[in-house]
Amino acid sequence: MFRLVAVCACLVGICSSADAASRPNVLLIMADDLGYSDLGCYGSEIQTPNLDQLATNGLKFTQFYNTARCWPTRAALVTGYYAQQVGRDKLPGGGGGGGNRNARPKWARLLPDMLRPAGYRSYHSGKWHIDGMPIAAGFDRSYLLKDQGRFFNPTKHWEDDQPLPPVKKESGFYGTIAIADHAIKCLKEHQADHADKPFFHYLAFTAPHFPLHALPEDIAKYRDRYLEGWEAVRDQRHQRQKNSGLLDVSLSAVENDLGPPYHFPDHLKILGDAEVNRPVGWETLTPVQKRFQATKMAIHAAMIDRVDQEIGRVLSQLKSMSAFEDTLIFFLSDNGASAEIMVRDDGHDPDAPMGSAATYLCLGPGWSTTCNTPFRRHKTWVHEGGISTPLIMHWPTGIQAKGELRHGSGHVIDIVPTILDVCGADRLSEWKGTPVPAPPGKSLRPAFEEDSTIKRDDLWWFHDGHKAIRQGDWKLVAAKDEPWELYDLSNDRAEQNNLAATHAQRVTEMAAKWEALGAEFRATYESAE
Known part of the structure; x- marks a missing residue:
């Protein structure tokens, strides 16, 4: 549609307005705590037909990375910088950037400020977890759902930076549907009032992040599916990944002694004996534990199923306004599946139906290990299970x-340069007189044409004391307070064969580069303080 408008405009000599009209729309969709293998097209048994169809008619990336945690990923996603460069995650050695409550430097603008000169309107629906507020940060419309602990009755949410009243219990509200409703509302308004302009829409679902809250009809589809246990489902997912050609990667060994990243013993008491905080053998569980754990995974699956259903509604809206063909769609996750177990917000009523508003359940390490198939570890760690995400890209016209x-x-630092490249927009070189540092990401546009390695710099991670660097196929990684491990990812993405002892010089060199990049990111941030 927009390209046709551009041709007509140029014919009558008004190419300046046509330049904006010829640019594609962009729909950037992010899920929360979704594991690498949680989509049907990435090996799952969960029904995700809409996302699977996007993959069938587009691209799937097998080695795409996030930052292992929600807020640093979101900072990188919409600024184009490592979170440490813009003060949105802690720096090695402390000081400087302070994490999820820290403010970005004024030069660290979000995508709307970069796209506006190219004629774009920008919309946001869902989770934020960035400093400031969406409208103040450049979006034209926003629905911000901050209260992630209450899918059915949030108490903290905003529209266009204005607070909304708390949602009453048993009102029929469900967060995933509400987020999609707002996205559809924005698209309808855009078609009615701004059809001559392209749009950027950031659609950030809060699911399947804990608490495990889902609609009863969605849970019913999966209620008994997981009684066979986490090992069996993991093996099935791995086999599908291999059979489909997605990955030729061995299955990582289960780390039976590795539990949640943060221990809350009092919370385990609230949850009762049916909760299990280690990925132990399924057959060692009692019948009560098996049913409890299987139902938790059924709720997780239901949440993902519902995300896909709501994406389907958004895609239908795009088609109804003749925008689907010329909309570049991204889908990815902010980190790997979570091994966390805790109780927050309204607490947990063990007598309430699992998945209802009165319950507070988390996936835990047994099923998180499965959801991150075939990789090792979970959200917060920077081993492959914590940082590997599906990435689907779909754009029929392009x-x-x-x-x-x-x-x-x-890496998520590549999303901004890719969007700017596709949309014909320039990165900011200065902001109100302040020079803007060169961003570290690379445009993924060459991958639209062929499966070739994009020339890039090293990839770097640091979160919660965990650290890693990737150079080509070599990855150096260390969990908090543990020694460096070295892996050749060309044949060991499962991170099973530690080569640190036999490649000591490489370890030294890569560790030094990790330190140097950390110092460089500190300088980028602190120069603006």
């Missing part, structure tokens, strides 16, 4: 490849 895989490595 991506001719259909159902193809892309094996080159990428």
Whole structure:
């Protein structure tokens, strides 16, 4: 649609307005705590037909990375910088950036400020977890759902930066549906009032992040599906990944002694004996524990199923306004599946139906290990299970490849340069007189055409004391207070064969580069303080 408008405009000599009209729309969809294998097209048994169809008619990336946690990923996603560069996660050695409550430097603008000169309107629906507020940060419309602990009755949410009243209990509200409703509302308004302009829409679902809250009809679809246990489901997912050609990767060994990243013994008492905080053998569980754990996974599956259903509604709206063909769609997750177990917000009533508003359940390490198939570890860790995400890209007008895989490595810092490249927008070189540092990401646009490795710099991670660096196929990684491990990801993405002892020089060199990049990111941030 927009390209047709552009041609007509140029014919009558008003190419300046046509430049904006010829640019594609962008729909950036992010899920929360979704594991690498949680989509049907990435090996799952969960029904995700809408996302699967986007993958069938677009691209799937096999080696795309996030930052292992929600707020640093979101900072990188919409600024194009590592979170440490913009003060949105802690720096090695302390000081400087302070994490999820820290403010970005004024030069660290979000995508709307970069796209506005190219004629774009920008919309936000869902989770935020960035400093400031969406409208103040450049979005034209926003629905911000901050209260992630209450899918059915949130108490903290905003529309266009204005607080909304708490949602009453048993009102029929469900967060995933409400987020999609707002996205559809924005798209309808755009079609009615701004059809001559392209749009950028950031659609950030809060699911399947804990607490495990889902609609009863969605849970019913999966209620007994997981009684066979986490090992069996993990093996099935791995086999599907291999059979589909997605991955030729061995299955990582289960770390039976590795539990949640943060221990809350009092919370375990609230949850009772049916809760299990280690990925122990399924057959060692009691019948009560098996049913409890299987139902938790059924709720997780239901939450993902519902996300896919709501994405389907958004896609239908795009089609109804003749915008689907020329909308570049991204789908990805902010980190790996979570091994966390805790009780917050309204607490947990063990007598209430599991998945209802009165319950507070988390996935835990047994099922998190399965959801991150075939990789090792979970959210917060920077081993592959914590930082690997599905990435689907779909754009009928601009991506001719259909159902193809892309094996080159990428990172959320690449999303901004890709969008700017596709949309014909320039990165900011200064902001109100302040120079803007060069961003570290690379445009993924060459991958639209072929499965070739994009020339890039090293990829770097640091979160909660965990650290890693990737150079080509070599990855150096260390959990908090543990020694460096070295892996050749070309044949060991499961991170099972630690080569640190036999490649000591490489370890030294890569560790030094990790330190140097950390110092560089500190300088980027502190120069603006």
